[in-house]
Structures are given as C-alpha cells and as structure tokens.
Amino acid sequence: MRAVRCWCGELIVSDDDGALARELAAHAREAHPDDERGEDEIREHIAATAEDAPDRPPWAY
Ligand SMILES: [Zn+2]
Numbered sequence: 001m002r003a004v005r006c007w008c009g010e011l012i013v014s015d016d017d018g019a020l021a022r023e024l025a026a027h028a029r030e031a032h033p034d035d036e037r038g039e040d041e042i043r044e045h046i047a048a049t050a051e052d053a054p055d056r057p058p059w060a061y
Pocket residue numbers: 006007008009010027028031032
C-alpha cells in the first residue's frame with residue numbers, strides 16, 4: 001500500500017503510485033475543484049511525498 005497526503009492534508013491510500021495519482025486527482029476535483037494543479041503536478045507531488053503505508057498506520061488509532 002502507498003499513502004500520500006493531499007496538499008490540503010487529506011490522506012489518500014492506494015495500492016500503488018498509479019492508483020494513488022488517480023485517487024488524488026479524483027479527490028482534488030471533488031474537494032477543491034478551483035485548484036489549478038494538473039496531472040503532472042499531482043504525479044510530482046506523489047513522487048516527492050508518497051510513502052509505503054505500514055500495516056498498522058498511525059492514523060488507524
Ligand atoms: Zn485535498
């Protein structure tokens with residue numbers, strides 16, 4: 001599992017970076033449609049900040 005935080009702080013978790021990019025893009029369209037970030041920026045954001053999600057992530061408690 002891979003995890004990335006949206007620039008708004010929302011945590012997105014998915015199977016791999018490709019799925020993460022799709023989910024972050026979908027979240028961004030829904031949560032902040034006025035945001036100007038494009039697909040390339042989303043991919044860069046994931047490349048720079050995505051992490052492997054542990055089995056028992058800190059946010060699960
Ligand atoms: Zn967001």
